[in-house]
Amino acid sequence: MRTWSRPVVPHVDGESRPPFLFDTATRQLVEARPDDVARLYVCGVTPYDATHLGHAATYLAFDTLQRVWLDAGYRVHYAQNITDVDDPLLERAAETGVDWRELAAEQIELFRGDMESLAIIPPDDYVAVTEVIEQIGRATRILLDRGMGYRVDDDVYFDVQAAQDAAPWELGEESNLDRATMLALSAERGGDPDRPGKRDPLDPLLWRASRDGEPSWPSEVGDGRPGWHIECSVIALMHLGRDFTVQGGGSDLIFPHHELSAGHAAALSGHPLARVYSHAGMVAYQGEKMSKSLGNLVMVSRLREGGVDPRAIRLALLAHHYRSDWEWFDGDIDEATQRLERWSELARRESVDITADIARVEGELLEEVRSAVRADLDTPTALIAIDLWVATAPAAVSPLMLDAIDALLGIRLRA
Structure with a gap:
């Protein structure tokens, strides 16, 4: 699957270290230190109603994680799926009278454009479920043969x-x-705990046998299509291997999706799926969690169409800690735009002729920003540190500091 253009991430001199992240499994901060390459999997979208600010906040969180790893000198291998066949997508296509494949393709292209505009580092492996049907069918066959799968009807x-x-x-x-x-x-998030014939109400679907009017593919376990959780297990194992560095996504995926994806992967590989499980908080609007069912979505594409600078959208999201649940207010974009204007005005003073005092202050600022983002991706603290620096109105700023803001926060200030 084609991804989007990769932003240029400047190299910044100086010493940095791996980040500490809050691990959902252990409920504590742990060091996300790769062995050599940082391997990251973040669950992708089901392509309809893309891209709202809840999506954007999640992908921005793990974009920040990549930037911290890169700043520490690690290579990053990032994989992401696209759930381009699933019940919600099929239901939306039926409601709107659009072919499900056309709806998915349209929304995936919109998502690409939003991610590129926000300077999100793209995945190295961007994999649609429909591209790995054969591999998912084979994995399901393996689980059946090992006694970790069973049939209810077909x-x-x-x-x-x-x-x-x-x-x-x-x-x-x-x-x-x-x-x-x-x-x-499980009942709320796509499971079927009340289905008769299941051995345990929490047992999740691996393979849905073909039904009239639904898309279907041949496989080693019969015609049909994948269940939800197995897709991420298979894609992650294919592209990242077992026991990779970080599994990421929104907090609404903790259960059942990430819990059971980890179970599938462990059953297939004999090893844990990931070392750290990291989750971004939920974004509300008009008093309720932003969701497709409520229709209270603030869309990145509509903000862009309204003339909002994507860097301001990024700054508005970075102003909230990635793990926090928070509410978007329409005035947030005005505050972020003003912050961007202040930073950009200062950037026009870029100079290679920097005094010792300016260099010392910038060195201290760089360490403060690095420390903040290493400490569980604390971007609000990083933004405040830069605001205080900007408020002192230095006579000149160095390319080093502008590169650091670009590399660590993804905000390019040069024209």
């Missing part, structure tokens, strides 16, 4: 208990949720 389900008995995985080890909460979230 559908194939994952046996949670059998996987816990055989694989290095326990249900709840990532989410830390009790069973009652898991059952409620």
Whole structure:
């Protein structure tokens, strides 16, 4: 799958180190230190109603993580899926009378444009589910053969208990949720806990057998299409391997999606899926979580069409800590635009002829910004540090500091 153009990320002199991230599984800050290459998987969109600010905030969080790794001298291998066939997409296509493939293609292209405008570093492997149907079918066959899958009618389900008995995985080890909460979230987020014939209500669908009027593909387990969680397990194992550095996504994916994706991967590989599970908070608007069902979406593309500088959108999102749940207000973009104007005015004073005092202040600022983003991607603190520096109105600024703002925060200030 074609991705989008990669922004130029400047190299910044000086010493940096790997970041500390909050790990959902252990509920503590852990060092996200790669062995050699930082391997990152972030779950992609189901391509309809793309791209709202909740999406953008999540991808910006893990863009910041990539930038911190790059600044510390690591190479990054980033993979992301696109769920380009799933019930919500098919339902939206039916509602609007558009072919589901056309709707997916249109929304994927819109997503690409939004990500490029926001200077989000693209994945190295950008993989649509429809590109890996054969591999998902093979993985489902393996789980059936190992006794960790079973059939209900012609559908194939994952046996949670059998996987816990055989694989290095326990249900709840990532989410830390009790069973009652898991059952409620399963029903709310695409599961079918009440389906008769399942061995456990929490057993998730691996393969949905073909139905009339639905897209279907041949596979080793029969005609049909993948379940939700297995797609990410297979794509991540294919492109990143087992036990990779960070699994990321929005906090609404903690359960069931990330919990069960980790279970599938452990059952297939015999190893944990990832070392750190990192999740971005939810964004609300008009008092409710931003969601397609409520229709309270603030779209990146509409802000852009209204003449908003994408850098201001980025700054508005960076002003909130990535793990926080927060609410978007229409005035947020005005505040971010004013901040961008102040920073840009200062950038016009760029000079290579810098006094020792200016160099010292900038060196201290760079270390402050680096320390902030290394500490669980604390971009609000980084922005405040730069604001204070800008408020002192230095006579000149060095290329080093402008490069640092670009490299670590993705805000290019040069014309």
